[in-house]
Amino acid sequence: MSNLLSEIIEHNHQFVISGSYSNFFTDKYPNRNLAILSCMDARMTELLPNAMGIKNGDAKLIKNAGALVLHPWGSVMSSLLIAVYELHVYEIMVVAHHDCGAKGMKAEKILEKALENGIKQETIDVIKNSGIDLDTCLEGFDSVEDSVIHTTNMIKNHPLMPNHIKVHGLVIHPSTGQLTVIKEDL
Ligand SMILES: [Zn+2]
Numbered sequence: 383m384s385n386l387l388s389e390i391i392e393h394n395h396q397f398v399i400s401g402s403y404s405n406f407f408t409d410k411y412p413n414r415n416l417a418i419l420s421c422m423d424a425r426m427t428e429l430l431p432n433a434m435g436i437k438n439g440d441a442k443l444i445k446n447a448g449a450l451v452l453h454p455w456g457s458v459m460s461s462l463l464i465a466v467y468e469l470h471v472y473e474i475m476v477v478a479h480h481d482c483g484a485k486g487m488k489a490e491k492i493l494e495k496a497l498e499n500g501i502k503q504e505t506i507d508v509i510k511n512s513g514i515d516l517d518t519c520l521e522g523f524d525s526v527e528d529s530v531i532h533t534t535n536m537i538k539n540h541p542l543m544p545n546h547i548k549v550h551g552l553v554i555h556p557s558t559g560q561l562t563v564i565k566e567d568l
Pocket of ligand 1: 421422423447448449479481482483484
């Protein structure tokens with residue numbers, strides 16, 4: 383077992399034995415009828431819920447690189463639709479952040495790193511020739527504000543998203559946790 387995995391398993395053993403889990407009891411329906419799409423940035427792990435006043439059980443939290451919806455039929459969109467139809471979510475907040483690693487991220491650079499890590503050029507060629515759009519899969523954004531507006535529009539205008547669901551767009555500061563509302567769904 384890797385050192386990290388054994389550390390985590392050891393911690394988990396203590397966590398369960400001590401009964402610490404009882405502080406987290408809740409059910410699967412979010413108490414505040416809210417789903418949040420945010421970035422996977424490690425600075426957000428505790429900062430984002432604390433800065434938003436979100437407790438365990440309050441919201442469905444979906445995270446990826448950049449708080450993006452890359453594809454209308456991908457896993458983020460399907461999670462949001464499940465949250466709405468099955469889990470009593472009435473409001474969605476897209477919360478991206480300043481200084482995001484996805485800002486300026488280019489497919490080309492990621493593929494260069496893939497080559498350096500032993501992925502063969504012919505593998506990349508086969509993927510591209512199969513009609514996979516690697517640019518869309520691996521591309522970030524230039525402006526965080528524009529990206530938030532684009533993502534909220536994609537969610538709001540999705541053909542399976544009911545019109546009464548509110549979709550807001552925000553940006554959070556990665557140090558202070560200050561939120562700026564970019565787009566409010568009135
Ligand atoms: Zn980020």
